[in-house]
Structure formats: C-alpha cells, structure tokens
Amino acid sequence: MAEPVTGFKTVRLTVPVTDEDLAGLAIGTIVYLDGVIYTGREGVYQRVLGDGHPLPLDLPAVSNVNFHCSPAASVDDDGSYRVGGVTATASFRFAKWMTEWFRLSGAKIIIGKGGMSEAHYRELFLPAGAIYLTTVGYGTGALLGRGIRGVRAVHWLEELGNAQAMWVFEVENFGPFIVDSDLEGNSLFEQQARLVNANLENLYSGLRPPALSRYGETDDRKDELI
Amino acid sequence: MIELNQIEEAACRIMANAAIDIPDDYRQGIETMVNSESGDLSCFVLKTMLENWDAATADRRPMCADSGLPRFYVKVGDNARFSGGFTGLERALRSATARATHDIPLRPNRVHPLWRTDHNNNVGINAPEIEWSFEPDVDWIDITTVHKGGLFGTDYRMLFPGDGVDGIKRFFLDTLVAFGKRGLACQPAIVGIGLGGSKDTCMVLGKQAACLRTVGDRNPDPKIAALELELQEIGNSIGMGAMGFVGKSMVADCHIEVGYTHTGGMPMSVHTFCLSSRRATVRIAADGSAAYRTDPQWFTPYMRRETVSWQSPSQDSRQSG
Structure with missing residues (x-):
C-alpha cells in the first residue's frame, strides 16, 4: 500500500462554505469537503446561461460548490445510480461563463482540472468572493469516488446525457483538492510556472530551430496555451 | 475454434482490468520517480496517485473517471479460427464496450462531434476504434484495450x-x-x-x-x-x-x-x-481459453519487418539446422 501523504496543511470544510472559511485559505492548502456539491460544465452552462432554462435546484441554498466533472456513473434498470470514479475536466474553457454563473448560482468554490489564469481569477472570481480548487494528479477518480455517499438528484440526464447532466452528490471527506486561487486572485499554478519558466531558456540553448517555421499565437515557451 | 461469446466476455474483462488496475510495470516506474522527486508538490501528487491506485483495486472502481476514448488493438494469428468472421469480432468488441460502460461503470464519453449526441455506451460512428495486425505461425488472438484521455x-x-x-x-x-x-x-x-x-x-x-x-x-x-x-x-x-x-x-x-x-x-x-495509464490485454487460445496480462506485446519482429517477405525465426533455425 502507498504511504499516507503528510506534510501539507490540510483543512476540512463543510458545504455550503462561508466567506470566513475561504478567507483563511492559502494557495497550496489541501482541502477535503463534506456536504452537498453539484456538477456543471458546458452542457449545464449552455442550457442555463445560453438558452435561458431556469435552474433545476435551489442554488446556493442546496450547495455553493460547482464541480467541473463528469462522473463514471450509470443508471440501473430500477432507476438507481451507481457512481464508480469521479474526475475533473479542464476548467479554462469555461471562463466565459463564470461571471454570469457566479451571479446566478452564488457559487463560492469551483473545483476542476488545471485552474484558470490569474487574470481570470482577478476579473471573474474576486468580485464573486470565490476561489478555485484543483483536483490532484488528474485524477484520483477512485479516492473521490469513495467520498461520494449518495446521489441526491440528477438533472437533465435525458437532455444532456450522463456526462453533461447536473449530478447532485452528498459527499463526505471528499478530496483531496489543492487550493489554486485565494481571495486575492493569486494562483498556485502560475506561481509554480514562473519558477519552471526560469529554466526554459537554458533548456533550449544549443538546439537549432527547424528549417520550416509554423504560424502560431506564441513562440514564447514561457507563455501558457490556455 | 474460438467462439464469439468467448471473445466478448474476454473483452469485457480487459475493459474492467484496464479501468481499475494500474499495470505493474507502470506503477514501478512511478514509484521510482517518487523516490527521486525533490519537488514537494509534485511528490505529493505522485504519492496521492499511488493511494488512488490502491483504492481503485481495493474497491473495484475506475482509477480515473475520464474513460478517455476506449479502443481496441487486435492481433490475429495466421492460424486462428473464430466463428462469426471479422465483422462478427468487431460486433463483439462493440457489444463489450457498451456492456462494460454500463457494468463497471465507465463514463460514456463518446459523442457526435457536431450534434454532441451521446448514446451513453461509448459506441458510435467510428467508435470504438479497432486496429488490426497479424502474426505468422500462431493460432491465438490478442486483444488489447486502451483507455486514454x-x-x-x-x-x-x-x-x-x-x-x-x-x-x-x-x-x-x-x-x-x-x-x-x-x-x-x-x-x-x-x-x-x-x-x-x-x-x-x-x-x-x-x-x-x-x-x-x-x-x-x-x-x-x-x-x-x-x-x-x-x-x-x-x-x-x-x-x-x-x-x-x-x-x-x-x-x-x-x-x-x-x-x-x-x-x-x-x-x-x-x-x-496518462498518469493513469490504462491498458490491458488478453490472449485467447485456439480452445477459447483466455490468459490476461498488461503487456500488449504489440510490436513484434514481424510488425517491424523491413523486407518484402518474412521468415519467422523458427523457419530460419529450421533452414540453418
């Protein structure tokens, strides 16, 4: 068996989370959640924010944690649900929905893969008083699956399919997640990337560029593609 | 003669093996990296992934919920005989994909690229991919499935x-x-x-x-x-x-x-x-019995041949003897 991971500050939060809960969270902190969370990604955003359908549940009363996720789950013949693994999808592409989503849903935590840019945290998350948690490794599907205690509801299963439907999960000791953004809009990913970037010039030195160039939006390896 | 139902059952089982059990060679590779990793966050991530693989195997649940694009690689021996023909074999693999998606369960990832239609079973137009290769002098069928994001x-x-x-x-x-x-x-x-x-x-x-x-x-x-x-x-x-x-x-x-x-x-x-490298292989012998492993053994000397004709090593030794 793998040894338990130690050495990082770890906190356990109850959902719905409060402003006080988030105020003390530094980037790099390990977080576990208890309570109710829901999934929502492009299918849900398009349906609610693009097409104008009303929310199918009372947000943020039910939950203020939105997980960018599609579970590995199936519906049995008797209508019950089986959830195996749970893993996040990359969040950067949902940035365009966030301002409206925060306004409508009252979400305070977004969980996903890979975070968003520091610029987006400052522009979109700060006004909403929200933070971002990233899943670990991409992903700890089995550990997160263990944290799901029940399926409270599934909305728009027929309309959006298993992967894009809005799953409402009751969770216990659900994690681990890492705090990527704090309430000032700092990003752990970007802090780490600045350190990595310092070595890049050295890495490429002495390697001749190829004869045929390519069109591209950036040739600077310090830039991100998201 | 290998029966199609034997192929379908074996294909279902490798779908589960791939989704749940990390291959030993890969796990050892990551354990080696953990021991030499000096970045504390990176090390934390790798250790958590090791825990996750333990949890997946213990619970029989997928190690990663992103089932990727489940697909098959099939190697058929020249002397393998199976019922139903090649299209029957393809139907068996499509059926196994749909069954495994529900039974394990896997995330139904496969959608139409334009209409985003999801049949909730990872089957659709050109999905799952089935790639074929052949092997001289043998009578077995190897089937490998890979679940890659x-x-x-x-x-x-x-x-x-x-x-x-x-x-x-x-x-x-x-x-x-x-x-x-x-x-x-x-x-x-x-x-x-x-x-x-x-x-x-x-x-x-x-x-x-x-x-x-x-x-x-x-x-x-x-x-x-x-x-x-x-x-x-x-x-x-x-x-x-x-x-x-x-x-x-x-x-x-x-x-x-x-x-x-x-x-x-x-x-x-x-x-x-992926960090969750999901692959599993089965060899179905001429009598229909199945042996499971994690090394696909896909790139055989025959696959990498350079010449017009091919002589198997056994033919070489017969001739030289």
Whole structure:
C-alpha cells in the first residue's frame, strides 16, 4: 500500500462554505469537503446561461460548490445510480461563463482540472468572493469516488446525457483538492510556472530551430496555451 | 475454434482490468520517480496517485473517471479460427464496450462531434476504434484495450532531414512544455514518438508507442534505444513535474517507433499517455481459453519487418539446422 501523504496543511470544510472559511485559505492548502456539491460544465452552462432554462435546484441554498466533472456513473434498470470514479475536466474553457454563473448560482468554490489564469481569477472570481480548487494528479477518480455517499438528484440526464447532466452528490471527506486561487486572485499554478519558466531558456540553448517555421499565437515557451 | 461469446466476455474483462488496475510495470516506474522527486508538490501528487491506485483495486472502481476514448488493438494469428468472421469480432468488441460502460461503470464519453449526441455506451460512428495486425505461425488472438484521455499532450510536426536530432529534441520539448503546464497532459506518463511514415502513419505509430509498450522496454535498434533514453532524460530535466509543479517527473519512459517515410521529410508525432495509464490485454487460445496480462506485446519482429517477405525465426533455425 502507498504511504499516507503528510506534510501539507490540510483543512476540512463543510458545504455550503462561508466567506470566513475561504478567507483563511492559502494557495497550496489541501482541502477535503463534506456536504452537498453539484456538477456543471458546458452542457449545464449552455442550457442555463445560453438558452435561458431556469435552474433545476435551489442554488446556493442546496450547495455553493460547482464541480467541473463528469462522473463514471450509470443508471440501473430500477432507476438507481451507481457512481464508480469521479474526475475533473479542464476548467479554462469555461471562463466565459463564470461571471454570469457566479451571479446566478452564488457559487463560492469551483473545483476542476488545471485552474484558470490569474487574470481570470482577478476579473471573474474576486468580485464573486470565490476561489478555485484543483483536483490532484488528474485524477484520483477512485479516492473521490469513495467520498461520494449518495446521489441526491440528477438533472437533465435525458437532455444532456450522463456526462453533461447536473449530478447532485452528498459527499463526505471528499478530496483531496489543492487550493489554486485565494481571495486575492493569486494562483498556485502560475506561481509554480514562473519558477519552471526560469529554466526554459537554458533548456533550449544549443538546439537549432527547424528549417520550416509554423504560424502560431506564441513562440514564447514561457507563455501558457490556455 | 474460438467462439464469439468467448471473445466478448474476454473483452469485457480487459475493459474492467484496464479501468481499475494500474499495470505493474507502470506503477514501478512511478514509484521510482517518487523516490527521486525533490519537488514537494509534485511528490505529493505522485504519492496521492499511488493511494488512488490502491483504492481503485481495493474497491473495484475506475482509477480515473475520464474513460478517455476506449479502443481496441487486435492481433490475429495466421492460424486462428473464430466463428462469426471479422465483422462478427468487431460486433463483439462493440457489444463489450457498451456492456462494460454500463457494468463497471465507465463514463460514456463518446459523442457526435457536431450534434454532441451521446448514446451513453461509448459506441458510435467510428467508435470504438479497432486496429488490426497479424502474426505468422500462431493460432491465438490478442486483444488489447486502451483507455486514454484525448484532449491534451499530443502534437504533430513536419520536420526535415536537415533538422536532425536537434529538431526532434526541440519538438519533443515544445510538446512537453506546452501541455505540461498545469498538468494538462496528465504527466508524468509514458511518452510515445512516431518518426516517419506518412502523416497518418506517423500519428498512429506514436500513439501505439505510448500506449502499447511497457516501462523499461527498448526499441531493438540500439541507436533508437539510446535516443529513447536521451529524450527521457531531457524531458525529466525541464524542471517541471506532475501538474506542472516544480519537479522532475515528466517522462516515465520514452518509446520511439519508426516507419519508412518520404525521402524529403522527417515527420514526427508526440503522444503523452496518462498518469493513469490504462491498458490491458488478453490472449485467447485456439480452445477459447483466455490468459490476461498488461503487456500488449504489440510490436513484434514481424510488425517491424523491413523486407518484402518474412521468415519467422523458427523457419530460419529450421533452414540453418
């Protein structure tokens, strides 16, 4: 068996989370959640924010944690649900929905893969008083699956399919997640990337560029593609 | 005679094995990286992944909920006999995909590219992919399934002979750095490289190199084997580890496959397999019995042949004897 991971500050939060809960969270902190969370990604955003359908549940009363996720789950013949693994999808592409989503849903935590840019945290998350948690490794599907205690509801299963439907999960000791953004809009990913970037010039030195160039939006390896 | 229902049952089982149980060779590769990783966040991620694999096997639940694009690689012996013909075998694999998606369960990832239609069973137009190869002198069928995520970590570039090994190294680094940030490529992983062929062949070879060879396996050409090790070392010296955090765990192993190409070009593809490297293989013998393993043994000497005709080693020894 793998040894338990130690050495990082770890906190356990109850959902719905409060402003006080988030105020003390530094980037790099390990977080576990208890309570109710829901999934929502492009299918849900398009349906609610693009097409104008009303929310199918009372947000943020039910939950203020939105997980960018599609579970590995199936519906049995008797209508019950089986959830195996749970893993996040990359969040950067949902940035365009966030301002409206925060306004409508009252979400305070977004969980996903890979975070968003520091610029987006400052522009979109700060006004909403929200933070971002990233899943670990991409992903700890089995550990997160263990944290799901029940399926409270599934909305728009027929309309959006298993992967894009809005799953409402009751969770216990659900994690681990890492705090990527704090309430000032700092990003752990970007802090780490600045350190990595310092070595890049050295890495490429002495390697001749190829004869045929390519069109591209950036040739600077310090830039991100998201 | 191998019956189709035996093939379908075996295919269901490898779908579960791939989704749930991390292959031993790969786990050992990651354990080695944990021991040498100095970046504390990167090390935390790898240790958590080890815990996750333990949990997956203990609970019989998928290690990663992104089932990727489940697919099959089938190697049929010249002397294998099975009921239902090749289209029957393909139907059995499609049926196994649908059943496994519900029963394990896997995430139904497969949708129409334009209409986003989801049949909730990972089956659709051209899905799952089934790639075929053949093997002389044997009577078994090998079936491998691979569940690999598909959004990040893969790229293609037309290089030219004059770009040389510098060009290969640069493009290798470009792909790792670009998709390694924030860990979009789910590194560390086995990185496969396709060199040569036509553009489509180049992509196929690189993908197969990543997904169908094990950690520690080397290309039989000693110079290519040396380049594999050199690229692995370069990848691990970027200064980046798991999730793009500071560290050195990027490339669990590097595998290169080559194909004869246009005299003017040196096309190259790079494919990053997942940190959750999901692959499983079954060999179905002539009597229908199934033996399960995690090494696909896809690239046989026959697959890498260079000449018009092929003589198996056994024929060689018979002739020389």
